[in-house]
Amino acid sequence: MKASSLVYILLIISLLSSCRSKQSITLPADFKGPKELSRLYGVRLTPDDNIFLYNEGAKWLGTPHRTGGNTRKGVDCSGFVAIIYREIYGKQLARSSADILKDNCRRVNRSGLREGDLVFFNTGKSKKKTPNHVGIYLKDGRFIHTSTSSGVMVSSLSEPYYKQTWLTGGRVN
Numbered sequence: 001m002k003a004s005s006l007v008y009i010l011l012i013i014s015l016l017s018s019c020r021s022k023q024s025i026t027l028p029a030d031f032k033g034p035k036e037l038s039r040l041y042g043v044r045l046t047p048d049d050n051i052f053l054y055n056e057g058a059k060w061l062g063t064p065h066r067t068g069g070n071t072r073k074g075v076d077c078s079g080f081v082a083i084i085y086r087e088i089y090g091k092q093l094a095r096s097s098a099d100i101l102k103d104n105c106r107r108v109n110r111s112g113l114r115e116g117d118l119v120f121f122n123t124g125k126s127k128k129k130t131p132n133h134v135g136i137y138l139k140d141g142r143f144i145h146t147s148t149s150s151g152v153m154v155s156s157l158s159e160p161y162y163k164q165t166w167l168t169g170g171r172v173n
Contacts, residue, residue, distance in 0.1 A: 032058055041154055043140045050115055053088050057136070057144045057152075060084075064151040077134050077146040081118060084136060089116070091172060097134040105170030110157065113137045113169045119145075119157065121165040131167050 034045045037054045040061065045054060059072075060083075066074025070083060078100060082093040094103045101107075101120050108117055115138060120131035135145025141157045155162060 031055055041138060041142060041144075043138060043142055049139065050088070053084070053116060053136070054138070056084055056087050057138075060144075060152040061154075062151055063146070065146050065148045075146055075152065080146045080152060081134050081136055085172065089172070093172070097131040100134055101131055101168070101170050104172050106173060108169035108171045110166065110169055114171070115139055116172075118170040118172065119143050120167045120170060121162060122167050123165045129167060133165070137169065 032040070032055055034051060037051065037058060038045045040058050041054060045051065060075070060080060063072050063080075064074050065076060067076050068079070069075045070079035075083070078093075078095055078097050081100065082095060085091045085093050091104075094100045097120060100118065105118060108114075113119070117137045119135045119137050121133040121135075122129065122131055123133045126132075133145070135143040135155070137143045138154070142154055143157065144152065144154050146152050147155070157163070157166070
C-alpha cells in the first residue's frame with residue numbers, strides 16, 4: 001500500500017470517528033476514493049483537498065445542460081454551483097451568475113484562487129463586465145461547470161476560450 005493511500009484511509013477514518021459523538025457517519029454508496037477522483041478530474045488529490053467537494057461534483061459529471069434546470073436530468077451553470085454550495089458548504093446562493101457575484105462573493109484575482117472559489121466568465125456578445133457563466137475552482141487551474149454543449153464537465157482556465165471570456169474569481173462570503 002502506498003503512503004498516499006494510507007494517508008487517505010487515515011483521513012477518512014478520522015473524519016468518520018469522533019470521541020465526543022456517539023453518532024456514526026457512513027459514507028454514501030456512491031462515494032469515490034481519492035484515486036478514482038484524481039483520475040476523473042485530472043488532478044492529484046491530497047489530504048488537504050476537500051474530497052467531499054470532488055465527490056459531489058463527480059456525481060454530476062455528464063449531466064446535460066438545461067437552462068433553468070436544477071436536477072440531474074438537466075442543470076445550468078448557476079443551478080449547479082448553487083446545488084454544490086448548498087450540499088457541501090451549507091450556503092444558499094443567488095440563482096444567476098451575475099447575482100451570485102454581486103450578492104454572495106468578494107472578488108479574487110485568478111492568481112489568488114483557492115479550492116471552492118467561484119470563477120466567472122462573460123461568454124456572450126455583450127461587452128459589459130457582467131458574468132453569464134460560473135463554475136467552481138478546483139485546483140491546478142481546473143474548474144467544474146456546466147457547459148451548454150457538454151453538460152457538467154471539468155475544464156482548464158488555460159484553455160483559450162476561458163482565457164478570453166474570464167471576468168473574475170469570487171470567494172463566497
